[in-house]
Amino acid sequence: MQKPPVNSLNLDLLVALRDTLVKLEKEKCKGMILTSESPSVFSAGLDIMEMYRPDHNRARKFWTTLQDTWIKLYSSPYPTVAAINGHSPAGGCLLALSCEYRVMVGPKFTIGLNETQLGIVAPFWFQDCMRNAIGERQAELALTLGKMFSVDEALKVGLIDEIAKDKADAISKAEDFLDEQSGLPALARSTVKVAFREATLNRLLKNREADTKMFLDFISMPKVQQALEMYMQTLKKK
């Protein structure tokens, strides 16, 4: 990802990500490493400006493109690794969680689904991804708190798989993971992957329109708009 300053996921970046994932699948990609050009941020998550005082049609397109991107990434037949070389809150954490393996550069960055802290709610499929990685108990604790994990904490709870000392080390560890996968029969590998992920995928696939409506209704609430405005001001003041 290369959208300075913080790879916030606006409609344009999501379209680019989705189209890339579609292309990789068509071209029978052997493996993908998702990382960031930024030296300190993997992705700041959803672009707050897409949710603040939104145009209804654009907000709908934004959300359905996010759903498309997640579905493509989460169900990709080829192996995927997140080389998390910076902070990874909320939607950034979702992207990492949707890969099969996570290597994160330590020690100073943080990762987690922090939505509760902003007065917004992580959608059920964000929650499912966290639950699938760290288990029901730890996911409930993390999500209700909106906890951002340090790299050490993330490793301990199973949110990431390995710690790297810098980006080059993260990429090298990610390549090791891909090398290990490359010797396996591709169809058997992808069938097992999708079997593990099917229930989570189907939950969104069967409820896409309801999920979109919930998002649009939620961001139309004055209280939510107020929370987003205050949050943007805090970020700008910083």
Ligand SMILES: CCCCC/C=C\CCC/C=C/CC(=O)SCCNC(=O)CCNC(=O)[C@H](O)C(C)(C)COP(=O)(O)OP(=O)(O)OC[C@H]1O[C@@H](n2cnc3c(N)ncnc32)[C@H](O)[C@@H]1OP(=O)(O)O
């Ligand atoms: C009842 C059922 C309800 C169902 C609800 C359905 C849907 C609700 C939607 C819920 C989903 C939300 C998922 C999300 O992803 S929300 C976004 C959450 N993201 C964050 O909280 C991250 C915020 N950013 C940061 O914490 C930091 O920026 C950082 C990533 C740690 C990087 O810090 P630093 O390097 O110091 O950079 P700055 O803070 O100075 O930022 C630079 C620049 O970028 C702007 N910015 C940062 N993050 C965002 C963002 N997410 N969106 C838009 N813009 C962002 C920041 O304001 C600065 O701008 P200026 O240079 O103009 O000041």
